[in-house]
Amino acid sequence: MKAKILAVLGVTAATAALAAEPVVPYPEGYRDWHHVKSMVIEEGHPLFASFGGIHHIYANDKAMKGYRGKNFPDGSVIIFDLLEAVHDGNAVTEGSRKVVGVMRKDAKQFKATGGWGFEGFGGGDPAKRVVGANAASACFACHQPKKAQDYTFSRLRD
């Protein structure tokens, strides 16, 4: 009987631990969201090692409200979709996907990192999480100076 109770407590404790470390879900359907802007990062750029290639920023409807206003409401999701940049014949075309970066706003859940959860999906694979518990050092450290824009780098353009 006692063992049974402990086993039940054990499961409960594990569940509680999971709930305390919120994860950023893979952003299903983001390719149909609003295309905010794009940029190519080339060899020699300080961010080339991490973000070399052509990237596109996408925003869901809540994030669009954030771009247009002062702050991003909970539920805002911004995507950094990074593809290989293939240089050939005086043109740059898109190659395979390197990573799908995600910022998800939840002021309470992600209080320690400016209210944003950060995750990266290697090769765009929902099963390959490349940030995990390292969001503070791997992502937020660079976003922190952008506090005036609610920790985002991108701005909306026409």
Add this chain to the structure above:
Amino acid sequence: MKAKILAVLGVTAATAALAAEPVVPYPEGYRDWHHVKSMVIEEGHPLFASFGGIHHIYANDKAMKGYRGKNFPDGSVIIFDLLEAVHDGNAVTEGSRKVVGVMRKDAKQFKATGGWGFEGFGGGDPAKRVVGANAASACFACHQPKKAQDYTFSRLRD
């Protein structure tokens, strides 16, 4: 009385002439359509003079059906959104808009050019039509070899 009749006939003839030359409307709201793909065309590329810069392709819902099937249904609209490519600090960022190119499918109206109407809006200005009556030579001549893809160059990617 005769003059009045002629005036009325005159107006009717003008209206008939206008109806015979269909125009491609400015694509309101296209920035919220599906972002299909992007490409940078650089100096030295054979299309640099006309299309140098970074361009994004957008498609409305009907055009998405066309990309997924064999032919594009009437009402399909595909956008070629061309921006200046600003090369600086080993990065390429987006500058001002050069042109908004439009392909609009209407098999009957645009029978002479593969069922597609073509127009370009200089600087993205709905009032600055840069193709007008020259669609056959200015646009369709290059698209014609792509008959197997219903005269489109772009293909859908993930």
